[in-house]
Amino acid sequence: MPSRRVAATLAAALLLTPACSSQEEPPPPPASPVMPPDLHSAARPMEVRVTHMELDWKVLFDQQSLAGTVTLHLERGPDWTGQPLRLDSRDLEIRGAQAGLARGVLAPTTWRAGEADPILGTPILVDLPEGADRVRLAYRTRPEATGLQWLAPEQTAGGRHPFLYSQAQAIHARSFVPCQDTPGMRITFDAVLRVDPPLRAVMAAAPAPAAGGDGPGVFRFRMEHPVPTYLLALAAGDLTFGETGPRTGVWSEPPLLTRSVSEFADMEPMLQAAERLYGPYRWGRYDLLVLPPFFPFGGMENPTLTFLTPTVLAGDRSLVALVAHELAHSWSGNLVTNATWSDFWLNEGFTTYIQQRIMEEVYGPEVAEMHWVLGRRDLDQELAAKADAPGDQVLHIDLSGRDPDDGMNDIPYEKGALFLRLLEETYGRETFDGFLRRWFNAHAFTSVTTGQFRAYLEENLLAAHQPLPGRQAPGLDDWLEQPGLPASAPSFTSAALARVDAALAAWVQGATPAARLDTAGWTTQHWLHFLDGLPGSLTPAQMAELDAAFSFTGTGNAEVLDRWLVLAIRHGHAAADRRLEEFLTSQGRRKFLTPLYEELMKTPEGASRARRLYRWARPRYHAIARRTLDAIVGQP
Ligand code: BES
Ligand code: ZN
Numbered sequence: 173m174p175s176r177r178v179a180a181t182l183a184a185a186l187l188l189t190p191a192c193s194s195q196e197e198p199p200p201p202p203a204s205p206v207m208p209p210d211l212h213s214a215a216r217p218m219e220v221r222v223t224h225m226e227l228d229w230k231v232l233f234d235q236q237s238l239a240g241t242v243t244l245h246l247e248r249g250p251d252w253t254g255q256p257l258r259l260d261s262r263d264l265e266i267r268g269a270q271a272g273l274a275r276g277v278l279a280p281t282t283w284r285a286g287e288a289d290p291i292l293g294t295p296i297l298v299d300l301p302e303g304a305d306r307v308r309l310a311y312r313t314r315p316e317a318t319g320l321q322w323l324a325p326e327q328t329a330g331g332r333h334p335f336l337y338s339q340a341q342a343i344h345a346r347s348f349v350p351c352q353d354t355p356g357m358r359i360t361f362d363a364v365l366r367v368d369p370p371l372r373a374v375m376a377a378a379p380a381p382a383a384g385g386d387g388p389g390v391f392r393f394r395m396e397h398p399v400p401t402y403l404l405a406l407a408a409g410d411l412t413f414g415e416t417g418p419r420t421g422v423w424s425e426p427p428l429l430t431r432s433v434s435e436f437a438d439m440e441p442m443l444q445a446a447e448r449l450y451g452p453y454r455w456g457r458y459d460l461l462v463l464p465p466f467f468p469f470g471g472m473e474n475p476t477l478t479f480l481t482p483t484v485l486a487g488d489r490s491l492v493a494l495v496a497h498e499l500a501h502s503w504s505g506n507l508v509t510n511a512t513w514s515d516f517w518l519n520e521g522f523t524t525y526i527q528q529r530i531m532e533e534v535y536g537p538e539v540a541e542m543h544w545v546l547g548r549r550d551l552d553q554e555l556a557a558k559a560d561a562p563g564d565q566v567l568h569i570d571l572s573g574r575d576p577d578d579g580m581n582d583i584p585y586e587k588g589a590l591f592l593r594l595l596e597e598t599y600g601r602e603t604f605d606g607f608l609r610r611w612f613n614a615h616a617f618t619s620v621t622t623g624q625f626r627a628y629l630e631e632n633l634l635a636a637h638q639p640l641p642g643r644q645a646p647g648l649d650d651w652l653e654q655p656g657l658p659a660s661a662p663s664f665t666s667a668a669l670a671r672v673d674a675a676l677a678a679w680v681q682g683a684t685p686a687a688r689l690d691t692a693g694w695t696t697q698h699w700l701h702f703l704d705g706l707p708g709s710l711t712p713a714q715m716a717e718l719d720a721a722f723s724f725t726g727t728g729n730a731e732v733l734d735r736w737l738v739l740a741i742r743h744g745h746a747a748a749d750r751r752l753e754e755f756l757t758s759q760g761r762r763k764f765l766t767p768l769y770e771e772l773m774k775t776p777e778g779a780s781r782a783r784r785l786y787r788w789a790r791p792r793y794h795a796i797a798r799r800t801l802d803a804i805v806g807q808p
Contacts, residue, residue: 207356208621210512212343212576214258214286214295215352218251222352223398227363231373231408233334236315236322242349243272243308246300257300257307258286260346260353262293263314269298272306281307291575292343296350309350318795319344321466327792328409328464329425329482333371335409335464337479339472339796342513342576345401356511356619358398365391367408374423376405376474378456395475397455398617400509405474407461416440419453424462428482432462435485435492438534442496445533450503450526451609454616458499466760468794470494473501473523481761483730490696491731493531493543500526503612511619513576517567518625521588528589541666542697544593548664549704551586555657558583565655567591568622577796591651593662598643599633607633622652672701680707686721696729703735715745725751734764741771741778757789762797769804783808 207217215221224245229238246257271281281304286295298307313320323335338348346353362380365373369389377393386392414433415421417440422432439458447453455476462482471494472479478498484491504522524547532540558564558581567588569579596604611628626648634645650658675691678684691698699722710718719725724736725748737755740748756768772782787808790798 210354213354218249225361230366237312239312256297259296259350261296261350262347267310270308271304317347319347329427333410337407341402351401355400361395363393372411373408376477422460468762468797471498473498486729496530497527508615509619511621515622517584517588520585524585524589525592544664545666547586550582554582562655598639669701676705710743760793
């Protein structure tokens with residue numbers, strides 16, 4: 173049993189929700205001290221929880237290591253009876269542990285590694301002397317840390333300096349800091365990063381003032397809002413900054429800055445649109461960091477500083493839905509967080525829905541509707557691909573024994589977004605927008621489960637409002653706990669894309685040659701719909717005709733190029749061979765690499781080409797992309 177004093181401190185701390193003066197709504201209630209079990213963490217927050225971290229890191233490019241200390245500030249939970257603090261770790265070299273007693277004295281304490289697990293890593297158990305309120309671990313990361321990518325100068329835009337960045341979601345923070353690596357827990361932090369000048373370090377946090385004695389190459393940061401560990405993020409390299417608005421801007425290597433600032437000129441209007449819809453942006457600044465091309469994702473919503481692939485630099489702002497997406501996470505995900513990775517759809521489904529709402533505000537309903545159509549097609553394809561894995565079609569997914577990275581596919585994103593769109597259509601936009609605003613305010617800076625959302629939804633929307641005439645309340649079990657797509661799922665029509673369908677039909681039937689199709693005013697989304705709609709069999713002559721008319725092989729738009737190259741492999745369009753090899757070896761976005769390698773592996777000649785390219789490129793790809801591609805191409 174916890175002592176009364178410990179219980180009182182815990183209760184007081186839980187009441188200390190962050191102040192937010194600009195909120196019209198009442199402050200959120202205290203977080204529930206009851207934690208849902210998280211399969212993917214060794215932490216036992218009901219015994220002891222980490223509330224704050226002090227990070228002190230030196231970036232050692234020559235050893236591919238972050239070396240330093242973390243000081244974890246602790247609070248006893250209701251189940252504490254003297255157990256050790258249990259932390260998650262993977263591939264860390266722990267060099268020593270100290271426990272801090274009141275008034276700042278640190279003394280050595282004992283620790284041991286628990287049993288290693290191939291997915292979860294190795295728990296670290298640190299003994300806590302009576303009264304210890306802090307633990308400090310000295311440690312260093314290994315070059316193979318899955319949460320860090322160390323890039324050689326040749327892999328950067330500038331070509332002269334090395335580059336380091338982190339990617340912590342889902343459970344990779346533990347590979348660069350021993351921590352309670354569960355999205356159900358939140359911490360604030362202070363950090364210092366030491367790099368050799370002229371390199372610069374950035375973090376997803378606010379810059380903090382220099383301390384006395386800080387020379388060049390010392391960068392300090394502070395995160396005053398409690399965040400889950402998967403949102404810890406850092407980068408170091410030759411970085412410069414350009415403004416896009418009073419609260420927004422872009423970090424990138426110098427050669428990419430001008431292009432980046434112009435590509436992302438709409439960040440400020442997007443931020444304003446999101447605030448009109450869902451209430452004040454609570455994180456201060458919103459900046460982007462354009463990474464080198466081997467970043468395995470499109471974007472990562474690290475708070476105050478979204479990490480972004482440079483493959484969105486299309487030159488015409490046509491791929492900025494990705495920025496709307498990562499910005500939307502400032503509400504869905506970063507402010508209100510999935511408590512476990514089984515609740516991932518609460519992050520991504522909400523965010524995909526909000527992304528569309530932001531796109532509609534900034535670019536108009538026709539553009540948003542095109543995105544809905546494309547998203548629905550992706551979902552239908554994903555459901556078909558997972559026909560024999562019904563469990564994976566469920567929003568509230570069971571990830572027992574699995575790596576949470578495996579839950580990342582179109583189902584949580586697109587099925588989740590469709591569910592929210594259905595709620596909007598059923599209860600009306602105004603009612604649903606108000607409901608979402610209240611949901612975010614009532615749960616700000618806390619982590620929530622699918623069950624909590626369901627209960628809140630039943631009470632505050634389904635029981636409190638009537639469906640619009642001709643509408644019915646959706647079956648929550650069907651949407652949240654069952655595979656497939658309920659019959660009530662919204663479907664979409666887009667007049668803009670109907671024009672594309674008409675052009676496609678005219679070409680397929682031989683009525684109009686490709687060069688004479690009326691494609692005036694087509695945007696990237698039109699072209700993606702065009703490529704997705706091509707028939708399953710095309711002759712080499714037809715491929716050549718399309719390429720001659722529309723220069724797909726030469727396009728600078730990575731989304732269009734990726735789809736085209738899949739078709740080029742499938743239909744034997746050898747003119748695209750060189751471009752394919754260049755694309756596979758010059759960028760590492762997993763979403764682009766996966767379909768290309770999969771397509772190559774379908775024939776013996778393709779497979780030997782895939783293996784040859786992969787052998788060369790694999791060491792340059794990120795660990796997360798390697799894990800996916802090893803399963804497709806085989807480990808060299
Ligand atoms: N948070 C995700 C990226 C992520 C998810 C990383 C799970 C690791 C595990 C991010 O917000 C995201 O969804 N990125 C998408 C882009 C989006 C427009 C669909 C991506 O990278 O493709
Ligand atoms: Zn996302």
